[in-house]
Amino acid sequence: MCGIIAYTGHRPAIPVIVEGLKKLEYRGYDSAGLAFALSEQIHLYRASGKLEALEDRLTSPIIMQPTSGIGHTRWATHGLPNEQNAHPHLDSSGSLALVHNGIIENFQELREELIKEGHQFNSETDTEVLVHLIAKGLQKMSSFPEAISWALSQIEGSYAFALISKDYPGKIWAARQASPLLLGVGTGENFVASDIPAFLQYTKDVVFLEDGELVEMDANSWQVYSVDSLKPVDKQVQHIAWDVQAAQKGGFKHFMLKEIFEQPRVIRDCLAGRIDRKKEQVILTELDDLPVPRRLHIVACGTSYHAGLWAKYLLEKWAHIPVEVEIASEFRYRHLVLNPDELVLAISQSGETADTLAGIRLAKEKGIKVIGLCNVVGSTVARESDRVIYTQAGPEISVASTKAMCSQLVLLYLLTLYWGQRQKVLPLDVLSKSIHTFSSLPDILETELPRLREKAAALSQEYAAARSFFFLGRGINYPLALEGALKLKEISYIHAEGYAAGEMKHGPIALIDPNFPTFALALNDELLPKVKSNLKEVEARGGKIIALTHPQTDLKVDHPWELPLLWGPLNSFMVLPALQLFAYEMAVYLGKDVDQPRNLAKSVTVE
Numbered sequence: 001m002c003g004i005i006a007y008t009g010h011r012p013a014i015p016v017i018v019e020g021l022k023k024l025e026y027r028g029y030d031s032a033g034l035a036f037a038l039s040e041q042i043h044l045y046r047a048s049g050k051l052e053a054l055e056d057r058l059t060s061p062i063i064m065q066p067t068s069g070i071g072h073t074r075w076a077t078h079g080l081p082n083e084q085n086a087h088p089h090l091d092s093s094g095s096l097a098l099v100h101n102g103i104i105e106n107f108q109e110l111r112e113e114l115i116k117e118g119h120q121f122n123s124e125t126d127t128e129v130l131v132h133l134i135a136k137g138l139q140k141m142s143s144f145p146e147a148i149s150w151a152l153s154q155i156e157g158s159y160a161f162a163l164i165s166k167d168y169p170g171k172i173w174a175a176r177q178a179s180p181l182l183l184g185v186g187t188g189e190n191f192v193a194s195d196i197p198a199f200l201q202y203t204k205d206v207v208f209l210e211d212g213e214l215v216e217m218d219a220n221s222w223q224v225y226s227v228d229s230l231k232p233v234d235k236q237v238q239h240i241a242w243d244v245q246a247a248q249k250g251g252f253k254h255f256m257l258k259e260i261f262e263q264p265r266v267i268r269d270c271l272a273g274r275i276d277r278k279k280e281q282v283i284l285t286e287l288d289d290l291p292v293p294r295r296l297h298i299v300a301c302g303t304s305y306h307a308g309l310w311a312k313y314l315l316e317k318w319a320h321i322p323v324e325v326e327i328a329s330e331f332r333y334r335h336l337v338l339n340p341d342e343l344v345l346a347i348s349q350s351g352e353t354a355d356t357l358a359g360i361r362l363a364k365e366k367g368i369k370v371i372g373l374c375n376v377v378g379s380t381v382a383r384e385s386d387r388v389i390y391t392q393a394g395p396e397i398s399v400a401s402t403k404a405m406c407s408q409l410v411l412l413y414l415l416t417l418y419w420g421q422r423q424k425v426l427p428l429d430v431l432s433k434s435i436h437t438f439s440s441l442p443d444i445l446e447t448e449l450p451r452l453r454e455k456a457a458a459l460s461q462e463y464a465a466a467r468s469f470f471f472l473g474r475g476i477n478y479p480l481a482l483e484g485a486l487k488l489k490e491i492s493y494i495h496a497e498g499y500a501a502g503e504m505k506h507g508p509i510a511l512i513d514p515n516f517p518t519f520a521l522a523l524n525d526e527l528l529p530k531v532k533s534n535l536k537e538v539e540a541r542g543g544k545i546i547a548l549t550h551p552q553t554d555l556k557v558d559h560p561w562e563l564p565l566l567w568g569p570l571n572s573f574m575v576l577p578a579l580q581l582f583a584y585e586m587a588v589y590l591g592k593d594v595d596q597p598r599n600l601a602k603s604v605t606v607e
């Protein structure tokens, strides 16, 4: 996720900006840049790679002159992570410089229109459109706020940005919509940043900007306006008492918790630009020139493997594509029979998992095309796959994967709809019901997450003495049961096994006794009666049961945990965070190192 810092004040701005960018490094990035206005000119410095590469370029003596400027760390979404795509971006005349975080969904149409009007583009980014639009606005309007408001009315998507002009050194304009941005208020200096650590060493006085707000500031003053009406908005300055470490976690105790709570935003970002509501179509242009596969082989490890297994149920049901899902470390050593009309889909958050990469290489050796579903732009999976779909979850810092799986599920769901439409087999109402539910899902989830956490915390105290757990589910909930078990074991070190509920009677049930609890997924779907019977078998052996369920399922277990009922498989987006939070609260209660569990690494680059 990109990081923004803008400074205007009395100090040399560039060291403040570079320091601020360092504090935002935790967000992940692949290139960086900064700009300032001096002697009626914008000065621009950018570099791909780490911040040191940018610092190496800051050798000119003029670097210490400006007392205002903007800086950015970029986490690539549109266009490769290279210098040309790094922010800031300039308008055609070089008068304005802008840094941006977010996704401009309609950038392609806007870009084509602006090019026809004579604007010159220098990058592949969606961001560049915004600075050109503001420049266009300035030709028609007399003030910056007016021009910005007009430009923002043209775009669809999310943004947080900061803008400077060569004609007004010392002035900064910034605005946000669905991407984070806040104002740091100092004495004779002001800041705008994506996150508090960027300016925490200078001020703890913060103004939290809301969506649809625009700020105009210089060293001694700041004013917030509504983007739409340009009416001034009264804002409270809040004094925060965080230290830098706490601030990087956005006030959450652990990165894992922060990442679980980011999932509503992740769903919004994954959907951005992917659904054409007018044409009722899913947009996956990355795959338009590939035939729909006769058979799909999904290859992945760990949590990503569970996401693949989840997708199998959907792809077979709605796209009529036979799917095999395989753990990458097995796939790579099998004597595979692959046909040219089949595809391999490699799923990887990090894009660097050695076994998954070996699977990709094997498929390519056999002449099979590979689609990579991956979170990190420019990673090896992304580079080696024939096509890449990026999951846009933002950097995941906690070792236990949470929001990345959520993003994988969204994209796999969209992939199913996309291929189902191309195959002309997608049941008629599925697309409209999916669109309808997806549009309200992030808000519902945002409201539910604190409640889920509370319930998870209460249950963790009740069950903290357990040494083993079964996680049971059927159908689409079976892969989620596997994921629930994986999360619990990796961060709380409690032994847990995920099973298809119907498989219990074939052996595992021998383990059930009053000290061996079961965590069941007993949702209100077509398999509920079957799951209920399986739970009766557990109960009959004295096993305690926690069950994620829905209202009116009439489920009689020790601890029913009711979730709000959504439509169809989208219920998974409520089940997943409940499982994650249960594992999280259990680990916290047991005093484990949640973000860095023993023996585990975030990116498994060895066999």
Ligand code: F6R
Binding pocket: 301, 302, 303, 304, 305, 347, 348, 349, 350, 351, 352, 353, 356, 399, 400, 401, 402, 486, 487, 490, 602, 603, 604
């Ligand atoms: C579990 C977890 C791992 C990863 C696995 C694959 O919380 O994080 O199981 O899912 O190592 O990693 P990626 O998706 O990066 O290939």
